[in-house]
Every structure is written in structure tokens, then in C-alpha cells.
Amino acid sequence: MTQTNNRIFDEFAKLMTDAAGVAQGVRDEAENAIRAQLERFMGDMDLVTRDEFEAVKAMAIAARDENEALAARIAVLEEKLGISADKPQSDTDEPTSAI
Incomplete structure (x- = not known):
């Protein structure tokens, strides 16, 4: 058994x-x-790959840095010219024509 x-x-x-x-x-x-x-x-x-995403992210960071640098340059130029960044420049320098 x-x-x-x-x-x-x-x-x-x-x-x-x-x-x-x-x-x-x-x-x-x-x-x-x-x-x-x-x-x-x-x-x-x-979908994008991780490499593609990282490349675009680096490009965006570089573009933002360049934008900030250009904004700083514009501010310096406006200061030298006496232009206020808050209000737009008026066109009062041009003579008006009478019709």
C-alpha cells in the first residue's frame, strides 16, 4: 500500500x-x-522620447535666459533715453496737418 x-x-x-x-x-x-x-x-x-523632451527643455531655458538678458538691455537703453517703461511713447513730435 x-x-x-x-x-x-x-x-x-x-x-x-x-x-x-x-x-x-x-x-x-x-x-x-x-x-x-x-x-x-x-x-x-x-509621445516624445525623454531625449527629445530634455532637448526642448534646454532650448526653452536658453530662450528664457536670452529674453531676460534682452529685457535688461532694453531697460538700460530706455533709461539712457529717458523713456518710461510704464507709459507708451506718444507721437506728439510729428506735426499735425490741418485740412
Whole structure:
């Protein structure tokens, strides 16, 4: 009787091992299918890569720095010319024509 019990347990263990292998295979196939769907979905969204994002970010920082430098230069020039940055310059220098 001991031999029969061991054989039943051995067959059951083999069956469970095979079932675990099949389950792992199904899991791998499901992961691959989901990964492929997500890659296709993200490809359709036309997302930028990290490198592209970093390049545009660096360009924006450089443009902002240049803008600040130009604004400072304009302020210095306006100060030298006596122009107030708060109010626009009027066109009173031009003669008016009488019709």
C-alpha cells in the first residue's frame, strides 16, 4: 500500500508541476500581448522620447535666459533715453496737418 500511495502522490506532483508550467506559459503570453498592445497604443499617441523632451527643455531655458538678458538691455537703453517703461511713447513730435 505504501508503494501505491507514493505513486499517486508522484503522479499528482507531476500533474501540478505541469499545470504550473502551463500557467507560467499563459502568464508570459498574456504579458507579451499586453505589452504589445501598450506599445502600439503609446506609439499611436505620438509621445516624445525623454531625449527629445530634455532637448526642448534646454532650448526653452536658453530662450528664457536670452529674453531676460534682452529685457535688461532694453531697460538700460530706455533709461539712457529717458523713456518710461510704464507709459507708451506718444507721437506728439510729428506735426499735425490741418485740412
